[in-house]
Amino acid sequence: MIPVDVVLIGRNEGARLVAALTSVMGQARQVIYVDSGSADDSVAEARRAGATVVALDMSKPFTAARARNAGFAALKDPQFVQFIDGDCVLIDGFVQAGHAHLIANPDLGMVTGWRSEIYRDASVFNQLADFEWRRPAGEILTCGGDMMVRAKAFRAIGGFDPAVIAAEDDEFCTRLRKGGWRLERIPREMTRHDADTHRFGQWWTRAVRTGHGFAQVGDLHPDYFVRERRRVLAYALVLPILILVALLIWWPLAVLLSGAYALNYGRTVQGLMRDGLPRTEALCHALFITLSKFPNLIGMATYGLRRRRNAQMRIIEYK
Structure with a gap:
């Protein structure tokens, strides 16, 4: 068997975890399996499937980064x-293809x-996630x-940062690149994901978590998430303040400023269509991207307040 090991992390994933375990057994x-305080039968299912179980100490704040580090530490000579x-299943053939590419x-x-x-197509929120995952093959940033x-690269940079609660993968990849390693996406199907996002509130909370990641990772690496942070500040803070001030001074100016959202929406629709999204979906997706x-x-x-108060960085769960 090729020398590839699997670290699978989860919390209360139920049937999704069973599917994930089924997909990896025999491929690695x-x-x-690293469990983060599940209240369901996740641990029993993992043991039944033949995985080695690592249960995180939940007296410390849980993060996906911490779970992945614990899984790596439990491996023998990785x-x-x-x-x-x-909540993912591993596609047959990717392990062999990924390993061959790293060797070469x-x-x-x-x-x-x-x-x-x-x-x-179970929900527009699942569609948004699916489009988010699909990116061109080739050399990548994160x-x-x-x-x-x-494993050599993982050890060289000290693994994931356990304090990062969102976009910990972006932060990890950024340190890999700064450590002199290249990163690449190969043109192969790797995993299938079950976002299980059907309510507006779930989408909103996920977007809050994304913003926390923008700020925390941007704080650690000021050269990363620059455009994302600027867009958020421009459209969700500066522009609303200008519109409110304009309403007090001269309301037609407020209407003119509000047009910036329509322009941004239109550009987003065009960009999504250029990337291959059908027009009807692009119109819907652009609305949520603008609102996000x-x-x-x-x-x-939230990150700024936590940092100022020196508070613990606790995860933001959306499902």
């Missing part, structure tokens, strides 16, 4: 590690592939949490 030399989340390119610290939604990492700046701002402000 070692399978580690060489290449496939990380996946407990010793300067690569990590490879990833394509993730897609199992139930893409990726999501599903990735195959060279407001929960993003809440997330950024």
